[in-house]
Amino acid sequence: MSKAKLQSRFAAIDVGSSKIAVCVGESYGGGRLEVAGAARCNSTGVQRGIVVDIERTIAEIAQTTAAAMAKVDAPLDAAVSNLNGDHLQCLNVTGSAVTHKGEVGDKHVKQALHTAQAVNVDAGQVMLHVLPQQYVVDNQGGIVQPLNQAGKRLDAFVHLVMASSNAEQNLSKCITRCKLPNLQLIASPLAAANAVLDDASRELGVCVIDIGHDTTGVVLFVAGELKHTSVLNWGGHQVNQDIAKSLFTPPQAAAQLKERHGSVAGHEMDDSEVVVPGVNGQPDSRISKGALAQIIRAVYERIFTEIEAELARYGLLDDLKTSRIVLTGGGSKIKNIAYLAAEVLGREAYVEHPKIHALDKAKANGHGSQPAFVATNGVNANLLNDPTMATAVGLLHRHVVGRIKTHQVKSVKPHGVASTVARSVFRWMGGNV
Numbered sequence: 001m002s003k004a005k006l007q008s009r010f011a012a013i014d015v016g017s018s019k020i021a022v023c024v025g026e027s028y029g030g031g032r033l034e035v036a037g038a039a040r041c042n043s044t045g046v047q048r049g050i051v052v053d054i055e056r057t058i059a060e061i062a063q064t065t066a067a068a069m070a071k072v073d074a075p076l077d078a079a080v081s082n083l084n085g086d087h088l089q090c091l092n093v094t095g096s097a098v099t100h101k102g103e104v105g106d107k108h109v110k111q112a113l114h115t116a117q118a119v120n121v122d123a124g125q126v127m128l129h130v131l132p133q134q135y136v137v138d139n140q141g142g143i144v145q146p147l148n149q150a151g152k153r154l155d156a157f158v159h160l161v162m163a164s165s166n167a168e169q170n171l172s173k174c175i176t177r178c179k180l181p182n183l184q185l186i187a188s189p190l191a192a193a194n195a196v197l198d199d200a201s202r203e204l205g206v207c208v209i210d211i212g213h214d215t216t217g218v219v220l221f222v223a224g225e226l227k228h229t230s231v232l233n234w235g236g237h238q239v240n241q242d243i244a245k246s247l248f249t250p251p252q253a254a255a256q257l258k259e260r261h262g263s264v265a266g267h268e269m270d271d272s273e274v275v276v277p278g279v280n281g282q283p284d285s286r287i288s289k290g291a292l293a294q295i296i297r298a299v300y301e302r303i304f305t306e307i308e309a310e311l312a313r314y315g316l317l318d319d320l321k322t323s324r325i326v327l328t329g330g331g332s333k334i335k336n337i338a339y340l341a342a343e344v345l346g347r348e349a350y351v352e353h354p355k356i357h358a359l360d361k362a363k364a365n366g367h368g369s370q371p372a373f374v375a376t377n378g379v380n381a382n383l384l385n386d387p388t389m390a391t392a393v394g395l396l397h398r399h400v401v402g403r404i405k406t407h408q409v410k411s412v413k414p415h416g417v418a419s420t421v422a423r424s425v426f427r428w429m430g431g432n433v
Helices: 054-068 106-116 165-176 188-196 199-204 236-247 251-261 289-313 337-345 387-395
Strands: 006-015 019-028 033-042 078-083 089-098 125-137 140-143 153-164 183-187 206-211 216-222 225-232 273-276 285-288 324-328 349-351 373-375 406-412 425-428
Touching: 006 054, 006 165, 006 387, 019 054, 019 387, 033 054, 033 387, 054 165, 078 165, 078 188, 078 387, 089 106, 089 225, 106 125, 106 153, 125 165, 125 183, 125 225, 153 165, 153 225, 165 183, 183 188, 188 206, 188 216, 188 225, 188 324, 188 387, 199 206, 199 324, 206 289, 216 289, 225 289, 236 251, 236 289, 251 273, 251 289, 273 289, 285 289, 289 337, 324 337, 324 387, 337 349
Parallel strands: 006 078, 033 373, 078 183, 206 324, 324 349
Antiparallel strands: 006 019, 019 033, 089 153, 125 140, 125 153, 125 406, 183 406, 206 216, 216 225, 273 285, 406 425
């Protein structure tokens, strides 16, 4: 069995506040994708998802990409990265078109999507994604593929995601300065959702909560339709800060206490104590694991309460109450986090991670078939299948995964930094509109 022809080799770059992670993807026919390289390093030029030190971020992206490319002996032809931060805003709108001849054509779909975008975008914002939720033809709803449908009127229900133009341009500048071609940008919460959801989860209703270093992404799917995308300025780093301030211990020691002994279920902890290092030569102190858990729990309770309030502001609280909760990101690795999320949000919750398969050598030689996403070239699949890698792995899809595959992404010209951001372009995936 011969291997399918290589269609593209690209870099998926997660630019986060605590780490930069790069996966080198090689896409083949039939939806098969191989991860041929992967690397991660500390990020020091990004805060709350926003680039605050361009030169430092450029150096760290270049360093991580070089490490990921160490065993890849061919150039990249594209790159995809995540745009993060609380500047991301969403809006659910409707656009329409009249068919005249009684049948929906390609131009009518484009016209309906175009009119849906006729909204007042705030100064300093750009349109990042235009994501159809469903189509309606002559009051017949729930249509996924409207082409060639009989009818006189087409309505498109659309989810728009807007972003800060400054944040977009600064991130794009960092990546294009690393000589990475054909850059696409995807909203960070949507990339994370790509990695941890399947079609059935979206159809049944699910809220994905991606808890990062100092931001938390929120995505809500209702009956397969994307209803909400947002980012909150809360994350695992807030836990470190609260531990440090409450116990008067250095930030690094606070992070270690959380990692080694952290939990959000204080009532279930034993009465044993852990050592708390002192600051500036002050003597060490001690705290019970239960008391430490109460400090940690308070932050996570606040995160989940803020998410509930955010969805309530958008009139989506009833939809949340009928959805399952999926937790991912580095902040989801704290013990008993799913129980706390279920307690605060009132729905079943669980922690999820990406699912990249290790290459089966027998199948690779033609005996059987491989899963769609596999780690090759010595890449350790276990390192990818960690909640902290959800965004990087989700970027490997190179589009927002959903019921309808039409989407709009920002595409950046590879010809220097002066005109970093080109016009938004439609990318028609899989022949669907």
